Amino acid sequence: MNPIIHLTPPSISDAHIEKKVVCIRSHRERIFCISSELKNDKIICHLYGHGGAGWTFLFGSVQKAIKEFEQLIKNNPSYKKKPICVVGAGCFGLLSAITLSRLGFNVRIIAKETSNLASDRAAGFFFPRARKSSTPQERAIFESVGMDSYRAYLDIATGMHPFIKNASRLMPAYYNEDIDPGFGHYIEKGLIDAPEKVTIDFGNGKRYDALQYNTVFINPSQIMSELRRNSDELGIKIEIEDVQNLEELPESIIFNCAGKGAPTFNSDTRMVPVQGHLIRLKNQPPMDQLQYMINVRVAQVDPNNWSRDTLLYYAPKGNGILGITFIRGQADEAANAEEFDKLLARAGRFFGTAS
Numbered sequence: 001m002n003p004i005i006h007l008t009p010p011s012i013s014d015a016h017i018e019k020k021v022v023c024i025r026s027h028r029e030r031i032f033c034i035s036s037e038l039k040n041d042k043i044i045c046h047l048y049g050h051g052g053a054g055w056t057f058l059f060g061s062v063q064k065a066i067k068e069f070e071q072l073i074k075n076n077p078s079y080k081k082k083p084i085c086v087v088g089a090g091c092f093g094l095l096s097a098i099t100l101s102r103l104g105f106n107v108r109i110i111a112k113e114t115s116n117l118a119s120d121r122a123a124g125f126f127f128p129r130a131r132k133s134s135t136p137q138e139r140a141i142f143e144s145v146g147m148d149s150y151r152a153y154l155d156i157a158t159g160m161h162p163f164i165k166n167a168s169r170l171m172p173a174y175y176n177e178d179i180d181p182g183f184g185h186y187i188e189k190g191l192i193d194a195p196e197k198v199t200i201d202f203g204n205g206k207r208y209d210a211l212q213y214n215t216v217f218i219n220p221s222q223i224m225s226e227l228r229r230n231s232d233e234l235g236i237k238i239e240i241e242d243v244q245n246l247e248e249l250p251e252s253i254i255f256n257c258a259g260k261g262a263p264t265f266n267s268d269t270r271m272v273p274v275q276g277h278l279i280r281l282k283n284q285p286p287m288d289q290l291q292y293m294i295n296v297r298v299a300q301v302d303p304n305n306w307s308r309d310t311l312l313y314y315a316p317k318g319n320g321i322l323g324i325t326f327i328r329g330q331a332d333e334a335a336n337a338e339e340f341d342k343l344l345a346r347a348g349r350f351f352g353t354a355s
């Protein structure tokens with residue numbers, strides 16, 4: 001028999017809903033874009049397209065992008081001391097700017113918006129799976145940047161990171177057995193422990209068999225405030241501007257970290273918007289009882305009586321969040337508002353709490 005894990009369920013009735021959040025992921029088919037080019041006398045480094053796993057691949061991707069940039073500088077030494085403009089103030093723009101500044105470059109950031117970005121709204125799961133359509137070579141990149149990122153999150157969780165404090169944490173994450181979070185190679189390398197089969201029990205008759213992993217909860221809001229603090233402390237100027245064309249920027253080195261704005265600078269046809277719905281909770285039981293993550297498939301019956309599997313997330317971001325949807329091709333935040341009711345209904349069924 002599996003060990004029983006007693007969990008407090010989140011409260012999800014109307015009095016416990018703080019905000020319904022919609023956000024569009026900028027997803028690139030097969031793999032995100034990390035590339036550097038010398039074009040019309042400017043060095044342009046592109047870093048975007050991570051879709052629903054930008055936080056997961058953040059640290060390794062920034063490291064890879066800056067390594068490629070440094071190689072280009074080595075081959076073109078006249079750019080060595082030139083100032084850099086980073087376009088975008090999400091997690092990719094901020095971390096790139098901070099890393100470049102710490103390497104001694106003179107950096108400024110330009111961004112259309114600096115708050116309530118996809119980077120702030122994200123859930124915080126570490127979910128390092130390659131795309132179904134990725135080639136073997138692309139899978140190897142997912143794996144190496146994912147592992148570099150995971151090591152950074154472990155450093156943050158254990159207080160060893162050089163400049164990000166008190167943000168990610170290790171905690172139990174419960175997955176359905178048929179969900180593959182992509183941890184296989186992490187387990188082989190000893191970065192994540194093999195999961196344990198357990199039965200989770202919400203104390204109200206709702207019990208499920210699950211795989212328990214001990215993995216990082218990223219906490220995007222806390223890391224964003226740490227990144228903003230670091231960027232301030234380094235004196236990195238952030239200017240608000242909607243950039244139309246990278247050529248118009250005076251700097252001769254540009255990092256394109258513009259999220260969903262990025263492909264317009266790169267004529268990239270592989271980008272697809274993917275809409276996501278999340279619900280922020282409030283008035284919860286004591287949060288020390290809710291320090292776990294859930295990622296399961298739950299059957300949902302639609303008005304035509306079709307049953308289909310839908311995903312349910314819970315993570316202890318703020319006072320807890322519920323998710324999630326992945327609606328491909330939808331760039332309109334206002335569309336599909338009915339998804340919130342469906343999400344609350346499946347959360348109510350799963351946790352055994354009124355919705």
Ligand SMILES: Cc1cc2nc3c(=O)[nH]c(=O)nc-3n(C[C@H](O)[C@H](O)[C@H](O)COP(=O)(O)OP(=O)(O)OC[C@H]3O[C@@H](n4cnc5c(N)ncnc54)[C@H](O)[C@@H]3O)c2cc1C
Pocket residue numbers: 022023024025026047048049050051052053054055056057087088089090091092093110111112113114117118119120121122123124125126127241242243244257258259260261262276277278
């Ligand atoms: C609902 C949801 C849940 C998610 N959950 C997770 C999760 O659990 N785990 C995970 O790993 N990832 C998750 N993600 C993905 C993650 O949030 C993104 O991949 C990541 O935040 C992308 O960061 P970014 O810096 O590229 O983009 P953004 O945060 O969108 O920042 C882009 C920046 O570029 C600026 N910009 C855009 N166009 C222009 C322009 N023309 N001129 C000037 N500036 C411009 C914007 O103003 C902004 O400052 C989730 C995403 C969503 C939407």
